[in-house]
Amino acid sequence: MNSFGRLFRIHIFGESHGASVGVVVDGCPAGIALGPDDFLNDLARRKSGSIGTTPRQEEDTPELVSGVFNGFTTGAPLTVIFRNLNTRSQDYAKLRETPRPGHADYTASVKFGGFEDYRGGGHFSGRLTLGLVAAGVVARKIIHPVTIGASLMEAGGKSDIQKAIEEAVARKDSIGGIVECRVQNLPAGLGEPFFDSVESLISHAVFSIPAIKGIEFGSGFNAARMWGSEHNDAFVSPDGITRTNHAGGINGGITNGNELVFRVAVKPTSSTSQVQHTLNFKTGQMTDLKIEGRHDTCIALRVPVVIEAVTAAVLADLMLLEQKVNRIIHSRTK
Numbered sequence: 001m002n003s004f005g006r007l008f009r010i011h012i013f014g015e016s017h018g019a020s021v022g023v024v025v026d027g028c029p030a031g032i033a034l035g036p037d038d039f040l041n042d043l044a045r046r047k048s049g050s051i052g053t054t055p056r057q058e059e060d061t062p063e064l065v066s067g068v069f070n071g072f073t074t075g076a077p078l079t080v081i082f083r084n085l086n087t088r089s090q091d092y093a094k095l096r097e098t099p100r101p102g103h104a105d106y107t108a109s110v111k112f113g114g115f116e117d118y119r120g121g122g123h124f125s126g127r128l129t130l131g132l133v134a135a136g137v138v139a140r141k142i143i144h145p146v147t148i149g150a151s152l153m154e155a156g157g158k159s160d161i162q163k164a165i166e167e168a169v170a171r172k173d174s175i176g177g178i179v180e181c182r183v184q185n186l187p188a189g190l191g192e193p194f195f196d197s198v199e200s201l202i203s204h205a206v207f208s209i210p211a212i213k214g215i216e217f218g219s220g221f222n223a224a225r226m227w228g229s230e231h232n233d234a235f236v237s238p239d240g241i242t243r244t245n246h247a248g249g250i251n252g253g254i255t256n257g258n259e260l261v262f263r264v265a266v267k268p269t270s271s272t273s274q275v276q277h278t279l280n281f282k283t284g285q286m287t288d289l290k291i292e293g294r295h296d297t298c299i300a301l302r303v304p305v306v307i308e309a310v311t312a313a314v315l316a317d318l319m320l321l322e323q324k325v326n327r328i329i330h331s332r333t334k
């Protein structure tokens with residue numbers, strides 16, 4: 001449901017226009033140096049402000065309310081919260097009758113019988129990714145020296161991202177994009193097939209991010225168009241390094257020591273300034289809907305750091321699990 005992971009377990013909470021959003025990290029090892037400043041760089045990367053992002057500005061100041069003492073993690077559940085200080089909830093009242101196309105308004109109402117917090121998308125809002133980013137900051141410390149970098153490769157079908165954003169703004173519409181993530185210095189042997197393969201876990205975590213519609217590893221869908229002899233990655237050293245990396249750093253659901261590479265598809269933001277012809281559920285009549293409020297032209301601009309965060313969380317969990325398994329095996333052989 002709202003929790004993910006086994007040894008490094010994260011639980012997100014809050015709503016877009018509620019008092020706060022945040023995350024509880026259980027299983028965080030004790031003794032990790034951690035303070036509010038450690039979160040600022042990644043939080044700044046997620047923030048709005050540049051062209052193509054929402055005008056909504058929040059302070060996003062992290063409050064570490066448990067699990068940290070004297071500047072170090074204690075081993076107890078770590079709780080980080082972010083206050084919502086800039087909300088305009090009146091923009092969403094009329095949407096009870098006319099659910100926004102592409103949003104979770106209708107499905108959330110069906111799921112929770114109309115008791116859900118619908119303001120700003122409530123618990124389904126991209127605002128909840130703040131908790132994911134916070135968890136990723138902690139996870140990065142656990143997996144060091146493994147490094148993770150994600151970047152927006154294209155937006156609106158164009159490699160010239162700035163031009164694509166400008167065209168979307170002029171059109172008063174939204175666009176999506178493709179984000180690529182690369183992981184360096186990752187050891188071989190991580191992953192638990194069949195159902196907890198590295199691809200399975202990363203995909204599970206990535207699809208928790210609102211607006212994600214697809215994922216591919218290594219050569220991805222292009223592999224279906226290649227010969228087997230072409231797609232296979234020939235070994236060039238005893239430590240598993242290969243000449244090519246069509247597998248994206250994973251074989252049989254287990255990391256192989258090469259660079260882990262995957263890409264995700266981010267859909268266009270569902271809320272746009274375009275008038276949409278849709279159903280008014282109260283009257284039963286089709287009507288024109290113009291969505292008010294503050295929205296991103298291209299939410300994909302703010303997704304890379306969130307992709308990095310959930311990837312770090314998955315890898316931290318796998319690395320802690322691997323250490324636990326190794327300790328058990330070593331204790332049995334003594």
